[in-house]
Amino acid sequence: MSTYLFSSPRLGFRTWQNFDLEHFSPINADPEVMRFFAKTFTQEDTLAFMNRMNKMYEEKGYCYFAVDLLETKELIGAIGLGWKTFESDFTPCVDIGWRIGKKWWNKGLATEGAQACLGFARQKGISQVVAMASVGNLASIQIMKKVGMEFWKVFDFPDLADRPDIQSCALYHISLSK
Template sequence: MTYHRRMPVPSPLGTDRLVLRRWRSQDREPFAALNADPEVMEHFPATMTRAESDALVDRIEAGFDEHGFGLWAVEIADTGQFIGFTGLSVPNFRAHFTPAVEIGWRLCRSSWGHGYASEAARRALDFAFDDAGLPEVVSFTSTTNLGSQAVMRRIGMAHDPADDFDHPRLAEGHPLRRHLLFRIRAAGRRVP
């Protein structure tokens, strides 16, 4: 299955409390701060420099152009405050489940505990299945990232231990190398 077809990108996507939209230049500074926060990046190999964070935004925007979907910038609807990203991406490594479309999120610490990740992820799944017509979406994280695993379960994703894998971009013995894979299929999807 390929995900290189271009699909229309609605702009923006909304929920009761959030706006998922394309990136703006003013998002780069708070995004760099988020990516430099050791607590936010605890389940990633390292924090990011400003240059690395800006390069990620450039790749995200290129993904929208290539696929018609991407990791939307997320803001609080009432205030316009940028809090991170949630959305869809195509993993660029080989594994038993690729090619695939992944759902992911990364939010600043001040936005944790408000249900924003689950709310935004549900909206991104609606787009994936209803607008993009994808048959399945996956998500994966290190075995230690209990917060993201809880979001995956809250949005209706299922985990089969037989799908777990060693992330090919992390060296043998790296404490984050083992990853859990979650899946959700359009067919039979129950909206939580």
Template sequence: MIESARLILRPWLDSDLDALAAINADPAVHQWLGGPISREMTQASIERQCGYQEAHGHCFWAATLRDGGTLVGMIGIQPVRFEERFTPAVDIGWRLGSEWQGRGLASEGAKAALDHGLNVLRLPNIVSFTAVGNRASRAVMERIGMVHDPDGDFDHPALAADHPLRRHALYRVK
């Protein structure tokens, strides 16, 4: 577990599925993810994260409030799953329910995950990326000390060539 002032990042539990599926079904959440994420896709995502945790010692963990344990989303670090000029690398990322956005929780949790990756796991190449128009996520990247690497910007291979979110901005640790 990783703890910050307001959050606990922890391994996934079977009981997390309903809450994460609700977050993933929210149009305000998936507007930057390329489309809605079904319950089945959410289950597969949790299983994939559990596999990363077992294989690498890190994943996008369940992000819960320290006070009460409410699941607010997922925050963590995972291997980049595609080949690009900047890979192999570990991606730091977050996804919060819309009611939890704008409260500084993404920055707080991402900073804790980044510190864990750098100082505990000693990962050599941590990056973050998002659609170029996603100003909120880019601001989080900057708040946690990452810098934009315009030479690393890329077209995300999981999105169709004509998809409006295909172009992604790459950020690196300073």
């Protein structure tokens, strides 16, 4: 049984464990889930991602967390905070992101998870969080709006230079200092 760092009514957030690989790999290999990413992930890519997230958690106190549906203890994907340092006029910055399996789409889980992560960020003393998504990724942009984020601008994401079809990204932000 996993110990959760924090939870929402339906979701538990934790660091990554070796047993997550068999459940997270198919999510990352799904072309529909990964439509707005540079590429689908191999099992090795997924393991590297999980290891990077655990290292980020050790260093920063946050990451894109492994997220379980509390009712069934199933891993639904990743929702959390990241540290972005790519070359831009708004980096370095903390961003929020999500990637969940299709089975859990359209149930409000990404929105619920994003709200919980913004609360976690506030507790950590993070004053501003950004979110970015390809301008065609209307589902993610809708989540950004639902959690109270405001449109900032459109930019070309440098990590997607090889994918001009999805490189143009909408950037949203929210101030957490109160």
